[in-house]
Amino acid sequence: MQAAITxxxxxxxxxWLGTLEVVWCSDAGLRTGHLVKGRLTGxxxxxxxxxxxxxxxxxxxxxxxxxxxxxxxxxxxxxxxVVGDLGGRMVLAVPGTGFGPDLVLEALARLARAVGARAExxxxxxxxxx
Numbered sequence: 315m316q317a318a319i320t321x322x323x324x325x326x327x328x329x330w331l332g333t334l335e336v337v338w339c340s341d342a343g344l345r346t347g348h349l350v351k352g353r354l355t356g357x358x359x360x361x362x363x364x365x366x367x368x369x370x371x372x373x374x375x376x377x378x379x380x381x382x383x384x385x386x387x388x389x390x391x392x393x394x395x396v397v398g399d400l401g402g403r404m405v406l407a408v409p410g411t412g413f414g415p416d417l418v419l420e421a422l423a424r425l426a427r428a429v430g431a432r433a434e435x436x437x438x439x440x441x442x443x444x
Contacts, residue, residue, distance in 0.1 A: 317379065317382075317401070318382045319386075319400050322397045322404060324425075330356045331429045332429040335357065336356050336431070336436050336437070337354070337436075337438070338364060338422055338437070339355060340352040341441075343443035344412070344440060344441070348367065348371035348377055349366070350365060350366045350413055365403050365406070366413055368408055369386045369408070387409050394424055394428065395428065406424075406425055418438050422436045
């Protein structure tokens, strides 16, 4: 899959991400691997596709190119998350090879900060299993 993520400016995202209570809902279990498909929902607003992508998975091939991986690590180190487009779907790209609840919550908190919302207005609905 080795690809580059095209950046999305958080200010180009729908306004409701910064003003409403937002829930990220996973479409599959967190144990599905380096890509967990999901969506963001807000009261009365159309769902927004938002997948989580762990960029350090390297077997059987790297998930993203080296430049993208470096950019994701740099953003994370500075308290940010890379919001981008990968294959026509919005992704939150984070360091790592998979997801646990803490990493999901941290990625969402960083998204909230990027769109000018308080992290307390974001929640996650997680699925167990693979």
